[in-house]
Ligand SMILES: Nc1ncnc2c1ncn2[C@@H]1O[C@H](COP(=O)(O)OP(=O)(O)OP(=O)(O)O)[C@@H](O)[C@H]1O
């Protein structure tokens with residue numbers, strides 16, 4: 276149940292063969308082509324969205340609340356099916372049970388009655404992958420990668436919020452997904468813990484080489500992490516625009532954030548989001564919703 280992905284829309288095609296992928300990338304490519312989706316007939320959330328990501332690319336998805344970011348992730352993970360168009364991962368139609376996918380949500384959603392190690396192992400158990408000892412070994416390996424091997428036998432309620440979110444990350448990584456879909460995974464954390472998690476994620480990504488699609492509301496987080504930022508407009512507009520993050524890697528918080536280019540890119544993204552908000556306020560009201568005089 277833990278999976279991930281990437282995306283795009285509009286007349287232009289959001290796809291950048293990116294320069295910063297780890298050398299030995301084992302990430303998956305994905306393609307969204309001409310996708311249309313509505314929860315209810317006549318109320319399109321997306322109308323003709325197209326988006327691509329190269330193997331190992333780190334794509335951030337930014338946009339105001341309600342614009343469809345989580346919906347897009349769910350379409351990429353196969354939890355939702357488009358009404359028209361195609362969604363493929365490495366050329367194969369997406370399905371939720373695809374091994375290639377990993378998903379990290381905003382809340383850790385750990386099982387409170389299972390230990391940290393058992394939570395991480397859970398997906399391997401459900402998939403019937405590997406024997407019990409090998410599952411444990413692998414769970415401990417990924418807990419070690421997120422620096423939590425020493426609390427493997429604790430119950431989740433003994434851990435801080437940041438530690439629980441690292442367990443959720445290990446739980447997704449243990450399946451060794453090639454596409455990681457992350458839906459505001461660090462939004463509930465304080466700024467210092469979030470910064471540390473951002474660096475941790477980049478360290479893991481540079482080692483493991485997955486393709487990542489990362490939803491955030493935070494322009495600084497998007498610029499710090501991503502190769503490319505996609506800005507989503509309000510339904511049914513789909514992709515508003517995209518911005519390539521031409522900052523050097525490896526990125527390190529104190530160094531990267533002081534670069535003049537970092538501030539410039541944040542400004543560009545803020546302006547794009549302001550444009551999206553403005554376009555919505557200019558939109559005529561739907562019939563029957565005019566304000567009463
Ligand atoms: N299960 C659902 N049934 C009907 N409409 C839905 C459903 N889930 C979301 N929506 C609608 O789809 C639109 C996009 O929702 P979505 O959750 O994808 O937005 P979001 O960009 O992730 O927002 P946020 O930043 O607040 O998480 C919203 O108008 C929302 O009301």
Ligand SMILES: [Mg+2]
Pocket residue numbers: 344345346458
């Ligand atoms: Mg959402």
